[in-house]
Amino acid sequence: MRARSALPVAALVATAALTLSACGGGSGGDGDSTISPVATATTSAAPTATSAAPSAAGAPLTVDPALALPADLRLDFDWTLPADAAQAGVLTASADFMQSMVHGVVRQNVKDATLNTYAQGAAYTYAKQYVQLHIDAKKTLTGTDHFYRPVVKLLAKNSAAQVTFCEDQSKLYSKEVATGKAHVTGADDRNYVSYQLVLSLFRPGTQLWRAQAITVKERALECKQ
Template sequence: MRTRPTTATAAAAALTATAALLLTGCGGSDSEDSGKDKIAGADTGASASASPSLSSSDDGIERPEVSLPEGDNLIFAPETTGDAKADAVLKDNAEYLRSIDEAIGKQNPKSEAVAFYSKDSAYLGSVEWISGFVKDGVTVTGTVRYFDRKVSFSKDGSAGLVYCADESKGYTKDVKTGKVNVTEASKDSYVLYNDRLRKNDKGVWQTTKSTSDRGSEVCQP
């Protein structure tokens, strides 16, 4: 299994209850994060320099090209909902997750793509997480499935995204030897995430905060 950075593990119990409502279609908007959680010096994503490799997307925004490590596969369900605003959130959050895996594959904690799609505590947590892989000399491989992705919007303009991750077929791999560290699937292979996103002046929905609950009953098969 694999894990992702988390910035508010103490809120796991409250997250589980809130996310369960959202995943069953009963949730409302969450406005608890109204900009109060910003960390001094962490506003990197909004002003990050452009990646040397850029491509224009359908919305006209020049985005960094993100390529996953060899053997790595990320699945997102649903990819779209039919609602343009919600779909933009889903798309940018997916690119954020893909950029983290790309940075791990390249052993590059200072990835400009990660900075493009995140800021504040989410960005800092991502850098720390990627650095851990570099220190351990491992990359990622296998398949991780992100499912039951639900978007809600708050009055302050931010978006909440609750979803599950199935890491039962996602593994780490030694960079030097290429050996895959295969682990057996367990309850902890399933993770509940709650992300907060804000649209920057470029029109990109950056992930600003992320909490997780590994082994959540909500995400069990």
């Protein structure tokens, strides 16, 4: 996701912890940035039906059409949906959250409504910081961002979930908003990033999920393919 590495760690850490007894934390080693959820609620629209009714097991994941990106930019989620409806909903919401941040960058709008559709609390704070970083740099994105190896763990009687996955951003580039010039980068271990998301069920009896926390590990050599 390119500019994410420039987010200062001190700005990413919130003091409140998610009150889910079954929920584990991130790795917290060097290269990690963590946001834990805050207790205050965020008023926002509900996630869309793409999270509520995922496709059949084994089908490709479908991102919310409201998060459509320009033709020169694509997020490639190499994820197939599991048979379990809750796990499928969690994976779909995770992809929607990741793409909502890029959607905000493309729009150059830290108040993009899709940001708090798929995130609350500290994950929402992180998403806004990520978008603002690009706005301040007067840059957007171009190319293909590849996400793969998702693992879903349901928690707290299926009312919360933890998702881990990898990213290869070797074909994703920053682009000047004013000129359209792309900054092409070469091979670098920084292209490999691992993520851990914590999501909570938005409404009981549905499969509508929102991101609450995010942990990012850069130079994630375990993600090399």
